[in-house]
Amino acid sequence: MLTGVLYALSDPVRLSIVKHLAEDGGKACGTFCLPVAKSTASHHFRVLREAGVIQMRPEGTQYITSLRREDLDCRFPGLLDSVLQASGPI
Amino acid sequence: MLTGVLYALSDPVRLSIVKHLAEDGGKACGTFCLPVAKSTASHHFRVLREAGVIQMRPEGTQYITSLRREDLDCRFPGLLDSVLQASGPI
DNA sequence: ACCAATGTTCGTATACTATCGAACAATTGG
């Protein structure tokens, strides 16, 4: 759902996650240096995942997180790019 | 703020308002046939206005509402267009 | 087997959002 994606991207913490992923590709959850507790971070990752913005695959004790760029570009062409461009550098 | 715009657009009622405005240009608040009470509609118009998505100018007893397309396209190039395209027809 | 590392889940507290109806303000028209 479009509104779900927009909502997921409307939180500063989650937008920061997406920006880092757009820059760096796949990363483990713990490598984001987020200004919240890890339980809160886990919540934000879930919101992004359930909105279809990211995917997470387990690898050892950690989860490698990555953007679902192709899916997003297919469902909502240009949206992610414009958001990333508008959000500026990290 | 980008997150403010994304948040404003993440509500179905508000997105519907924006879609109608993109289609029809300036309209009075009462002409949107929204599925909420007018006090609630007024709240949604305010959220959109404060996020910089729309502008409202008084004209008689009503407010003519319109998209701030140029401002948005300048601040967040491509964003509104991709959202409108992704949101489909009214 | 045990311990450390990584996230998730749970319970909870706080804050914000969407919603409504009622009351109010401003303007237009009779």
Added chain:
DNA sequence: CCAATTGTTCGATAGTATACGAACATTGGT
């Protein structure tokens, strides 16, 4: 001046979001 129209504001309420710490599960290494 009075009434109708249009939208805002206020107060209340129910639901949802964000945040945290504590406890738990899973995996990998010692």
